[in-house]
Amino acid sequence: MRNFEDARKIVVKVGTSTVTYPTCKLNLSRLEKLARVLADIKNEGRDVVLVTSGAVASGLGRLGLTKNHKTTQEKQALAAIGQGILMQIYEKLFGEYGVVVAQVLLTKDVVDEEKKMLNVKNTFEQLFKFGAIPIVNENDVVAIEELEFGDNDTLSAYVATIIGADLLIILSDIDGLYSCDPRLSSDAELIKEVYEIDSYIESIAGGAGSLNSTGGMQTKIEAARIAMQNGIPMVIANGENPSILRDILAGKDVGTLFICKELLSKKE
Numbered sequence: 001m002r003n004f005e006d007a008r009k010i011v012v013k014v015g016t017s018t019v020t021y022p023t024c025k026l027n028l029s030r031l032e033k034l035a036r037v038l039a040d041i042k043n044e045g046r047d048v049v050l051v052t053s054g055a056v057a058s059g060l061g062r063l064g065l066t067k068n069h070k071t072t073q074e075k076q077a078l079a080a081i082g083q084g085i086l087m088q089i090y091e092k093l094f095g096e097y098g099v100v101v102a103q104v105l106l107t108k109d110v111v112d113e114e115k116k117m118l119n120v121k122n123t124f125e126q127l128f129k130f131g132a133i134p135i136v137n138e139n140d141v142v143a144i145e146e147l148e149f150g151d152n153d154t155l156s157a158y159v160a161t162i163i164g165a166d167l168l169i170i171l172s173d174i175d176g177l178y179s180c181d182p183r184l185s186s187d188a189e190l191i192k193e194v195y196e197i198d199s200y201i202e203s204i205a206g207g208a209g210s211l212n213s214t215g216g217m218q219t220k221i222e223a224a225r226i227a228m229q230n231g232i233p234m235v236i237a238n239g240e241n242p243s244i245l246r247d248i249l250a251g252k253d254v255g256t257l258f259i260c261k262e263l264l265s266k267k268e
Ligand SMILES: Nc1ncnc2c1ncn2[C@@H]1O[C@H](COP(=O)(O)OP(=O)(O)O)[C@@H](O)[C@H]1O
Pocket: 014, 015, 016, 017, 018, 053, 171, 172, 173, 174, 176, 177, 178, 179, 180, 181, 182, 183, 204, 205, 206, 207, 208, 209, 210, 213, 214, 215, 216, 217, 218
């Protein structure tokens, strides 16, 4: 039932907590493993998109700062500094495996305006034809108010929808959705499967677990709602060891799977 070996188009989202250390410096060993696994998955003949957070944190790290700079203006400037740092490391790491990468920065108007959405869809399609892995982030420099996704969880669900992905995987610093935030309660239990985003699921999703992350489980649940509405299964799993991506594709019982009942019965 959980077998995703036949998934041809995959979107993988990595959060700030997966990409950087609490020092705001890049987690190089994790990024190396991530690039290797994604390049390998691509080599199998799949189309892969990487949605990456970490620009703001990387900007802080480069400036030798670790504390959260909260004003919008500061975050925008930090993202502008950090985005280049992210692309430089992805270019280097994927380049070692002969994989071309492409920077795609998006704002929310692409999902609100049909013409823009078509342009973005066409660009992704051409990038896949070129054999590239699109590396996506929000365009934080211009994304405020009505232009803003606000978080990369929902952004990744929209990207999955635009490209018609077969699977969305969100890697975070936690094993999946728990019955409550494990940082706040030792009774928290991992929920393995979710078939519907109801008021119970909404009620257990709390905010971010680390200083530079955005949205926590709430935005991941919102992403699941968007993905499920568009018939796309989504998995939240721990990005500590990126080889978990292989486990997910092989159908191993890891993380939390969000899948609507109709899709589930088709897969069975
Ligand atoms: N019900 C829940 N189950 C799991 N994690 C939760 C829950 N509610 C809140 N969280 C928090 O969500 C965090 C993951 O989201 P976030 O901090 O935004 O990370 P990322 O940078 O990976 O997006 C966890 O570390 C945890 O503290």
